[in-house]
Amino acid sequence: MRPLPAGAIIWQLAQTLWVGGLVLLHLATLAVLDQTGLAPLFIDQFANRASALLVGFAAACAVLQLVVLVRAERVSSLWLDLRGQLLSTALLSSAVYYVLRHWFAEALHWQLLSYLVLALSGLLLVLQPVPGRGRRAR
Structure with missing residues (x-):
């Protein structure tokens, strides 16, 4: 098996960090905090601040992934490829959140x-x- 190029490694790392962070916050961390019996106001404040930080981090990682996508494929992959469309949707929803x-x-x-x-x-x-791996975008 040949080693992964740097773009593929950056793509996977950025994706793991931002998608995993978003899912982990709402499916695990907030559920556990709610079950511990902490004050609801504390949990709300934590969720509010952590969500805002994670949305910003997700937007930065999505921009990084867009750069990797354009370098690996081509600029038209931003709107023709499903990956580019999903990343654009992620950036738009981040902007709407803020x-x-x-x-x-x-x-x-x-x-x-x-x-x-x-x-x-x-x-x-x-x-x-x-x-850069698997099927190529049209």
Whole structure:
């Protein structure tokens, strides 16, 4: 088996960090904190700050993955390839999350929806092949 190129390693590492972090926060960490009996206000404050940090980190990793995708494939893969579309969706939902957080702070359900769209696009991205390996985009 030949070694992975640097772009493929960067792609997989960035994807593991941001998708895993988003899923881990809401499916594991917050559930465990809720079961420990901590004060609900503390859990809400922790979730609020951790979510904001993770959305920013996810956006930075998605930009990094976009760069890897463009270098491995071509610029048109941003809109023709499903990986580019999913990464664009992730960036758009990250931007919507921060717009809602800054200007419409009371719209918590919409913030959660944009967070879930970000996580879902990341989970669907996990199912796609790494750029430069597997099938090539058209």
